[in-house]
Amino acid sequence: MAKQSKRQKTFTGEREAVLPFADAIKQVKDNAKAKFDETVEIAVNLGVDPRHADQQVRGVVNLPSGTGRDVRVAVFAKDAKAAEALAAGADIVGAEDLYEKINGGFMDFDRVIASPDMMALVGRLGKVLGPRGLMPNPKVGTVTPNVAQAVKDAKGGAVEFRVEKAGIAHGGIGKASFTQEALEANVKAYVEALSRARPAGAKGTYIKRITVSSTMGPGFKIDPASLGA
16 A cells, blocks of 8 residues: 555545535645645546547636636737737737747747638647647637637636547646635536537436546545536
C-alpha cells in the first residue's frame, strides 16, 4: 500500500461516496489548502466512443462566474478586424507577422482566434497548434467574423471542452477561492453544455460519472442526478 504524504493525511471528506454536487464542491473547497489559489477541475465520463465520428463531443461553454485566470488571446486578423480585436483586449494580433512568430516557436498565449479570411494562413500552423488544442475551429467559435466578441468571450470565461480517447471531458471551472455559489453555477453550466452537445451516436447512459477536485486536493464524486443529468 502506498505511503500517504503529510498533505494526503490532512484530507477530509467522503472520498468514496457519490454526493450531491453542492456537497462535493464544498468538500473540494475544504481540501484546497495549498499556498496558492488552486484551480477547481471537473472530469466527466461520457457514454461515447470517440473513435467513431458520430460520437465526438466538442464545444464551448461560457462559465457564468468566469475561470479566475487571465487568458492570453492571440488573434489572426487584418485591418479593421485587427483593430476590433485589440480594442476588445486581445494580447497579440497579427497576420503573416504572427504566423512567422508562432512558426518560430512563440507560444505565449492560451487561445487562438481567427477571422475566416485568415484560415488559409492559420491552417499552415496545424502541426504546431493542433497537438496543443489551439487550432481555431468554427464549432467552438474561434473562427468567426466577430473577432471582438470572441476575444471578450475568451477573456470572460469561455471554456472549450472536448472528449478524449477514454471518453472523458475535463477542464478547469474556477478557483478554490470562488464562493460556493459561483462554483455551483460553473459546474451546472459545464454539465449542461455537455448535455446539449450529446452526439447522435451516443446510446444508453450519456453522463456516467462526474468528479471534481482541486489542483492539489482529492477528487469527490458527484451524483449526476443532482445536476439533472
